[in-house]
Amino acid sequence: MVQPASENARRLAALISDELKISIESANSDEKSADKSADSNIESADSMTVLTKRQEQILTIMEDGREYTTEAIAGIIGLKGPRTRQLMNELVELGKVESLGTTKDRRYRKK
Numbered sequence: 001m002v003q004p005a006s007e008n009a010r011r012l013a014a015l016i017s018d019e020l021k022i023s024i025e026s027a028n029s030d031e032k033s034a035d036k037s038a039d040s041n042i043e044s045a046d047s048m049t050v051l052t053k054r055q056e057q058i059l060t061i062m063e064d065g066r067e068y069t070t071e072a073i074a075g076i077i078g079l080k081g082p083r084t085r086q087l088m089n090e091l092v093e094l095g096k097v098e099s100l101g102t103t104k105d106r107r108y109r110k111k
Contacts, residue, residue: 049094054079054087059096059110067100067107 051059054077061076062068074084088108091097100107 051094051096052087055091055094055096058084058087058091062097062108062110064110067109069107073108 057077058073061073070081070085070088073088074081077084079087088097088099092099092108096111097108098111100109
């Protein structure tokens with residue numbers, strides 16, 4: 001028996017609606033999974049950062065909560081100011097140390 005067009009249209013609409021719900025749920029699940037994966041990759045990349053011996057030396061001598069000038073660190077580790085400044089900028093970029101103040105009065109603190 002052939003069903004009226006309106007009945008076929010209702011069934012088709014119901015099927016499309018169900019498929020659309022499944023697609024939306026799948027997309028939301030994929031998005032959450034992608035977010036978790038991205039967060040995990042960021043954490044992995046951070047933990048895989050390899051520091052140079054000098055960077056490790058600087059982090060070892062720096063006490064938590066204490067602020068240091070480039071000159072003070074240079075004097076402790078026996079390097080010249082420009083090289084020490086370069087190492088400190090690298091540590092800032094790696095998120096190991098925070099930079100405080102302006103160029104002339106810049107200080108560094110271990111995170």
